[in-house]
Amino acid sequence: MSEATNQLDVLVVGAGFGGMYMLHRARQLGLRAQVLEAGSDVGGTWYWNRYPGARCDVESLEYSYQFDEALQQEWQWSERYAPQPEILAYCQHVAERFDLRRDIEFNTRVLSAHFDEAAKRWSVTTERGQTFQAQFVVMATGCLSVPNVPEIDGAERFKGPIYHTGRWPKEGVDFTGKRVAVLGTGSSGIQSIPLIAQQAKSLTVFQRTPNHSVPAQNKPLDPTLEAAIKKNYADLRARNAQETIGFGARHPSNQGSVLEASPEEREAQFEYHWQLGGLLFMRAFGDMGLSAEANEYAAEFIRNKIRQKVKDPATAAKLLPDTAVGCKRLCADSGYFETFNQPHVSLVDLQETPLKGLYEDGVETESGRFEVDAVVFATGFDAMTGALSRIDIRGRAGQKLSDAWAEGPKTYLGLQVVGFPNLFTVTGPGSPSVLTNMLPSIEQHVRFITDAIADTKAAGLSTMEAQQGAQDAWVGHVNEVGNATIYPSCNSWYVGANIPGKPRVFMPYLGFPAYCEKCDAVKAAGYEGFERAA
Ligand code: FAD
Numbered sequence: 001m002s003e004a005t006n007q008l009d010v011l012v013v014g015a016g017f018g019g020m021y022m023l024h025r026a027r028q029l030g031l032r033a034q035v036l037e038a039g040s041d042v043g044g045t046w047y048w049n050r051y052p053g054a055r056c057d058v059e060s061l062e063y064s065y066q067f068d069e070a071l072q073q074e075w076q077w078s079e080r081y082a083p084q085p086e087i088l089a090y091c092q093h094v095a096e097r098f099d100l101r102r103d104i105e106f107n108t109r110v111l112s113a114h115f116d117e118a119a120k121r122w123s124v125t126t127e128r129g130q131t132f133q134a135q136f137v138v139m140a141t142g143c144l145s146v147p148n149v150p151e152i153d154g155a156e157r158f159k160g161p162i163y164h165t166g167r168w169p170k171e172g173v174d175f176t177g178k179r180v181a182v183l184g185t186g187s188s189g190i191q192s193i194p195l196i197a198q199q200a201k202s203l204t205v206f207q208r209t210p211n212h213s214v215p216a217q218n219k220p221l222d223p224t225l226e227a228a229i230k231k232n233y234a235d236l237r238a239r240n241a242q243e244t245i246g247f248g249a250r251h252p253s254n255q256g257s258v259l260e261a262s263p264e265e266r267e268a269q270f271e272y273h274w275q276l277g278g279l280l281f282m283r284a285f286g287d288m289g290l291s292a293e294a295n296e297y298a299a300e301f302i303r304n305k306i307r308q309k310v311k312d313p314a315t316a317a318k319l320l321p322d323t324a325v326g327c328k329r330l331c332a333d334s335g336y337f338e339t340f341n342q343p344h345v346s347l348v349d350l351q352e353t354p355l356k357g358l359y360e361d362g363v364e365t366e367s368g369r370f371e372v373d374a375v376v377f378a379t380g381f382d383a384m385t386g387a388l389s390r391i392d393i394r395g396r397a398g399q400k401l402s403d404a405w406a407e408g409p410k411t412y413l414g415l416q417v418v419g420f421p422n423l424f425t426v427t428g429p430g431s432p433s434v435l436t437n438m439l440p441s442i443e444q445h446v447r448f449i450t451d452a453i454a455d456t457k458a459a460g461l462s463t464m465e466a467q468q469g470a471q472d473a474w475v476g477h478v479n480e481v482g483n484a485t486i487y488p489s490c491n492s493w494y495v496g497a498n499i500p501g502k503p504r505v506f507m508p509y510l511g512f513p514a515y516c517e518k519c520d521a522v523k524a525a526g527y528e529g530f531e532r533a534a
């Protein structure tokens with residue numbers, strides 16, 4: 001080990017939006033930081049998810065960094081919701097602008113992180129055989145960075161290529177003239193299916209659970225709107241910081257109750273928010289996320305839209321969701337349901353005819369065989385804990401994080417875990433993360449973590465660690481808030497239900513502004529709930 005690698009203040013894992021800002025802010029505070037990244041470049045989500053149709057579902061003028069005024073003024077988005085290549089180009093621009101790459105080692109997967117109690121330092125090893133020592137470790141490893149590749153019988157026998165949306169080949173895929181199967185109808189499937197259908201000779205979609213989707217209403221970015229926002233960007237950012245979801249302040253949410261609204265008002269609000277597009281639909285009424293009865297009105301509104309869009313009534317019936325709107329992240333599409341009106345596109349309902357597996361020439365269900373040339377898994381991710389559980393993380397007395405989280409993740413503020421001093425997670429379970437616009441959530445976490453590290457060092461202290469009582473209280477609070485909503489009500493990745501054997505726990509915390517206020521108060525009280533020691 002060289003002297004340099006032993007002198008790190010902070011070792012950061014991951015070079016997505018979280019890791020990049022972590023490095024920048026650590027440098028600003030005079031900390032020596034190094035980032036390790038498994039991919040060959042920056043971008044994280046936007047580096048790996050290159051499938052056709054991939055784009056953000058939070059407007060780009062809001063789904064972007066706000067820490068640097070010149071950056072947010074100068075960067076120009078081309079569409080309301082930028083496509084993946086543009087978001088990746090933005091990440092690359094940020095890396096160049098702030099000279100980040102010189103402290104990022106790419107193609108470097110972290111295998112383990114062990115805390116040495118005597119030295120009060122972490123020792124981190126990589127797949128390339130390196131060992132790094134650092135006082136603090138920050139896991140910026142992403143909530144949706146480990147693809148869920150289902151174990152499907154016969155996958156090894158299938159003669160054609162198998163792709164996962166979250167590991168799409170850099171050179172792209174040409175489906176021209178091909179018979180294609182897509183498995184999965186979450187956001188990734190719903191975004192990619194219309195575009196794959198445009199190319200493929202035939203497309204068969206295998207659906208396990210029908211999903212709610214609202215048209216994104218994507219369009220070229222209006223230069224007048226852009227100019228108006230950029231005139232006082234700070235104002236929009238500040239107003240978004242008051243929103244439970246961290247975005248959307250330009251479209252005030254209706255706090256009224258669906259249950260108290262007249263049928264006409266109900267229809268008008270739903271239609272208005274449908275036209276706004278995508279996730280903004282959730283702002284139609286204040287109680288949609290709280291009451292199953294209220295939510296059912298929204299669900300029926302969406303079902304009616306599907307019935308209107310899909311011409312074949314049998315296909316439309318299979319596409320009708322029976323879950324609460326939003327309990328799985330609401331999808332934002334561009335022509336998803338209409339795709340099923342095309343003669344070369346068909347839908348297989350896996351609830352009617354369960355999947356048996358793949359065979360040499362295609363996909364097999366209990367009702368028969370479907371010959372295809374290529375299979376696309378749009379089957380999602382081992383979310384929120386997946387990346388952390390794949391690293392051998394050991395804290396005090398060699399305790400493994402995987403053991404500490406055997407019954408589901410437990411954290412204080414989604415930032416730290418009892419028994420793992422000086423280890424931080426960016427947008428970890430127990431923080432608002434995936435229920436928000438993730439850019440401001442990431443920035444808020446990075447600010448808290450970098451300040452905490454700098455303050456701890458400035459105070460001449462060596463360690464910072466969550467206290468048991470504070471963690472227990474926080475976990476209880478996160479559950480209480482989640483359980484008062486419709487969010488844990490279905491089998492989503494929010495509760496780990498997409499991964500066989502994963503404990504069922506609602507992992508994110510609902511309530512962005514309240515969370516940020518709590519973090520500010522914790523910091524102002526000398527990092528209340530954390531123990532800091534010499
Ligand atoms: P990531 O971008 O996931 O980066 C984590 C990085 O850590 C990855 O590059 C990974 O390779 C690396 N890593 C992980 N483990 C290791 C290891 N052991 N060793 C080395 N490196 C490692 N959020 C929104 O708010 N709005 C959106 O519109 C939106 N759209 C999305 C679309 C898709 C297709 C997906 C999958 C997610 C989307 N998200 C969206 C969530 C998105 O993940 C976040 O917004 C954000 O990009 C996360 O940044 P991050 O840096 O925290 O994590």
Ligand code: NAP
Nearest residue numbers: 055056057150184185186187188189208209329378379380
């Ligand atoms: P996802 O929401 O988890 O959807 C995965 C799909 O695959 C579901 O339809 C699931 O069915 C199905 N599936 C999983 N395992 C299966 C199996 N063994 N057999 C058959 N079907 C199976 O994953 P995702 O679509 O990749 O999206 C994940 C998250 O990433 C999103 O919720 C969102 O936060 C983010 N994202 C955002 C965008 C965007 O619009 N900006 C785009 C993509 C992703 P079940 O429902 O039955 O489990």
